[in-house]
Amino acid sequence: MWHGHASHDRLRLRLTEAPGPRIMVSNMLRVKLVGAGGYGGVGAAEIFSRHPEADLVALVDITDVGTKISELYPHLRGVCDLTIIDAKLDTVDADAVFFATPDRVGMKNAQRYVDLGSRVIDYSGDFRFNTTETYSEYASRINIDPDHNAADLLAKSAYGLAELHRDEIRSATVVGNPGCFAVSAILGAAPAVADRLIDADRLIIDAKTGVSGAGKKASPLFHYPHRYEEMNAYKMCKHQHVMEVERELSLLAGKRLAVTFNSQVVPVVRGIMTSIYAPLADGIGYDDALESYRSFYRDEPFVFVTDENGTVGNRHIRGTNRCNLWINADRRTNTLIVMSHIDNLLKGQAGSAVQNLNIMFGLDETAGLGGPGMYP
């Protein structure tokens, strides 16, 4: 059994009040989900079905209004049967609001919820950059409107990669949940950059994602007969997650970095496998690198470091909130090679979002996130 060590106060409250008339529910953290009908929404609903201290209280979307989420996703029947409501009619009180929505939805709607006392976690790029200038640069790179509509909130926002920004997340009003590729790339490269193990100006990141990364919208590119037995690179060097990777690694490096980033898709459904390459710095050997990674992530509940004698695969992390890092070096070319594996829908999306929620509200960081997934 996985033991979610909830904060003792909360737990005592719930246990003693349990038999009474539904007071219990009021002790659960109340979470509202905007954009409930996508993979990011259903992933959150799955997690909250196991979360001991937080519950979904409302689902909001612009499509499928009036439909139970368990009709869209029948595996949720009996687990989460909330009906999707119209954003305009949303009056449900919530401690936290998840925006599982595309770029520029969160920024237009977050303030309203903040004014009602909610804290916000946004899945898109809207709150991943803490100034309007950096947002504009991001937006320009991916050809969307460069004006940020909620500049005030940006100042109160944090980048939601817990392993690097836990303290800021704890007090943030809004958290910009990181991109899936970015989670795998940043966690995979951070110790090497921070501890000056490598020539960080020569980072090459070769990232392979499963198909669910493209979301639930049907398209010819992800039509089953087309996609089975297919693999390809896309958005070569232009993926929207590159800039947050560069920002985070630049912070760690203490100088502005540019990385070579190649996004590819392979026919798995869940999972990202990212290969990270860089020349080892003078005087740095494999053992130094391994020790750096182990030290960097020593207290992290979700990051696992494996040495070169181990093995790492997608099955280790599929269905979990983990990031597995396999540390290797090519001694003939003096190159550090890190394989970084995450489940793009969990640590890469809904899992990180709940991890952030747990941090923001002082819960056990692993609450709801300790499960093993499913094998085979």
Place this chain on the structure above:
Amino acid sequence: MWHGHASHDRLRLRLTEAPGPRIMVSNMLRVKLVGAGGYGGVGAAEIFSRHPEADLVALVDITDVGTKISELYPHLRGVCDLTIIDAKLDTVDADAVFFATPDRVGMKNAQRYVDLGSRVIDYSGDFRFNTTETYSEYASRINIDPDHNAADLLAKSAYGLAELHRDEIRSATVVGNPGCFAVSAILGAAPAVADRLIDADRLIIDAKTGVSGAGKKASPLFHYPHRYEEMNAYKMCKHQHVMEVERELSLLAGKRLAVTFNSQVVPVVRGIMTSIYAPLADGIGYDDALESYRSFYRDEPFVFVTDENGTVGNRHIRGTNRCNLWINADRRTNTLIVMSHIDNLLKGQAGSAVQNLNIMFGLDETAGLGGPGMYP
């Protein structure tokens, strides 16, 4: 023999002691798993990681002794890190023992555990037939030794399909967990047979299983490049689960039935989809059939009945302990058609085993089994 774990006592104990120093764990039901290294073992380990009242206390196997199960199945790391021990050295005390083992292992070893006070749930055909005569018939059909080695235990055994044998399971010393195909077929046909909706002598059962049904042992037939894009029938009319299907349906029919059963494998990993056909009896129409199914399963937590206007697919039940039944009739040929869907590794194996455990020990029947699985 097991004595006196009334559910209410257990629960009270846990609730009051909860905040104190981990006495709590000692109140958990203690389960031992023999044959831990197979899919049936890992499936149980996944469930117990979520089970609020039962825990694995020992893993026993003849292979991989000395290895942590989380090394075999790395997704269990931090969730279940027990080391597999040798059956001969097994001295761990347990309330229940799961035999996730092939035919004829459980019958040779169950008595020893029963003598130590454990109750037993066996995954194989060893305890699915309650007399040595019927066991011999079963064994002969599938060409294994027809002598049962534990005749005494047979008298204290129950067939572990909870929806039909809940009361017997509650008091049984040994439960013979049902075959995966059998679960889908019996649940799919039971109301029609019991309520005389059909000509039960003309039952045709066309069953499609995912590849995990063949277990974890590698073979050319299930080699990835061979199996992708493959589908085929096998063991035509001779599958080992047919006899338990016939026994159960014969009990319901009040006469000996023979069914036409066609086992097929398709390239999904988890899931069974079974089509059941039989002529509607005189005077029986679709509405009668639907009402019969709804009534039969009205109080069942894991069986869902859908009418002809609904839809049912593998995604509805994958990763869950559910059985979904889609009730149809071809009015032009006056034929009842029931589509029965289960996850072969859960309701078809480890899930039913835990459901039986819950019944045997007076726990909530759904404990540990309420999760939604994972989509996509």
Place this chain on the structure above:
Amino acid sequence: MWHGHASHDRLRLRLTEAPGPRIMVSNMLRVKLVGAGGYGGVGAAEIFSRHPEADLVALVDITDVGTKISELYPHLRGVCDLTIIDAKLDTVDADAVFFATPDRVGMKNAQRYVDLGSRVIDYSGDFRFNTTETYSEYASRINIDPDHNAADLLAKSAYGLAELHRDEIRSATVVGNPGCFAVSAILGAAPAVADRLIDADRLIIDAKTGVSGAGKKASPLFHYPHRYEEMNAYKMCKHQHVMEVERELSLLAGKRLAVTFNSQVVPVVRGIMTSIYAPLADGIGYDDALESYRSFYRDEPFVFVTDENGTVGNRHIRGTNRCNLWINADRRTNTLIVMSHIDNLLKGQAGSAVQNLNIMFGLDETAGLGGPGMYP
């Protein structure tokens, strides 16, 4: 109208002229493809790339006009680089026209090509029924306009299942290419019905198709993350191919039959596996059935009969124009069980179309169709 390409003349011409300067090409049968951009079109293009006596001369479609088919389907680059032309601008002369188009396109356009001297093979239901009355019944069953727009051509049409209608196909002006499920079901049941092996009023047909059967149009139901690990029945008893199955089997039975037909989809891309069940007639045993099937298909180049000691799977026929029939009987229930396997895109579509073309123009029936496919 096409005149006088007797196969022997053609062949002699080609052999004698072969070494000379490319007169050869002008002796190739000229085929035009309407609806080139779908799976039925690309499948035909693949076959013609290997066909020794027929060539594509024009591709017509309403979408992708001006695009080379090898841009849509890059594996055709250097193999078939024809540009898709607008139907309205189509003035290319052709011996035969394939309509790889949905229902009601062929009937509206075939006459024009027939007037220009072409013979027509239509993939849809438009010419599968030889009277306007039966067409109306078909159309009504599947809720499309019941009026046939080309009644004259119906009288000159043949149902394009070569094994049953070879002579009619040879002289037909228009051939209605059969539905994929229909090919597998009719070939699988025909000898049993024709030779009175079974009680044909109790035929049950359980058919599983790969996903390509749904065509190339993206939809949420066939989105990769949704469809992997999915399987489900659909259009229960109402599939559009049922009526042609019943018509053909009724012709063989000499009486009107209704069949119970259950269409299902499993996550393979190419392939249909159909289980056919019926009670054996009085006095008929397994050996009689096997002999009947062997005799029925003795001279057929594409139908293979396997006895109960063999095995049959999708890999046997994937990428080929074959139909494999595995003949079994359940002696306990006295039921004939035939497993019928085809590649839905070849024998179930483009392969049958080319087979029909070969028959219509007096070519070797296997020309272009003898390849083994690809394994793994």
Place this chain on the structure above:
Amino acid sequence: MWHGHASHDRLRLRLTEAPGPRIMVSNMLRVKLVGAGGYGGVGAAEIFSRHPEADLVALVDITDVGTKISELYPHLRGVCDLTIIDAKLDTVDADAVFFATPDRVGMKNAQRYVDLGSRVIDYSGDFRFNTTETYSEYASRINIDPDHNAADLLAKSAYGLAELHRDEIRSATVVGNPGCFAVSAILGAAPAVADRLIDADRLIIDAKTGVSGAGKKASPLFHYPHRYEEMNAYKMCKHQHVMEVERELSLLAGKRLAVTFNSQVVPVVRGIMTSIYAPLADGIGYDDALESYRSFYRDEPFVFVTDENGTVGNRHIRGTNRCNLWINADRRTNTLIVMSHIDNLLKGQAGSAVQNLNIMFGLDETAGLGGPGMYP
């Protein structure tokens, strides 16, 4: 229709010289296949079924002796029904012998066939290195016996990558067919190295293969339920194909190179996708690189170069003998990025072998290899 334009001289020669009673057969090139039962064997059998000028005349293996290959691979029924014979009893005369066998089989047996007048194509590493010293280095790297048993033949051998060694192949007695990863990596990097576009000391090669690369032998790592949804790196920096990559690129560079090579496996069956990265040399821009690649492969029938505005995926080459190269540059980091795609079983194995055969015997290099594969 694909036109295999055989060289006129050869064709005339073969037609006129055909001695003895087997006139027709004797005009076809006679090929013997040792190691017929593996994927490399079946792939060759598929190609020869379409080859206009070469035929398989004998299949030799140490397992499955006495079995028709069409029993092992039923899709070959009627296409290639040769019976596998024992190597010891092999007396069939052949122009060429394919060794589709593991390391150290070819070197022990090739001389015997050469003495009988055959020329040899070996799929393993046995003849990829033209001196015993380089063979020893290769063998030591992968922990096999470093002594080469056929030193004389090494002097008469050529490395079978046609695009770089066509002339040597033409006259070689033995051809060492290249490794699948090596084909994709070498073709992808060759122009950049040869034309000094890059800093070749900093080449990083990230290679993803389909599962068929592991061969037909079942193993737990490639068991269907394990492998679906799995992806992982393996043999990190130690893959057996690295040394031939380095040898070939070193020849082009005019200096000894070491490359960083990361072999990964993803759940496709057929296909390799290789990402190649290196810093652009001073003064070299994207346009220079593109022009270099176009020029280098201008006359190659199987290598296609696509510029950065195009797209390339596995479906473009699956089932074909092609190599597709997609040329990109990251201008922010001044890095050349080439995506190289091949079908590992064709251009990466049996296809290259037949291409080499065609070259060795003066046939049209594309004979038997022009087909489009199959989509979807």
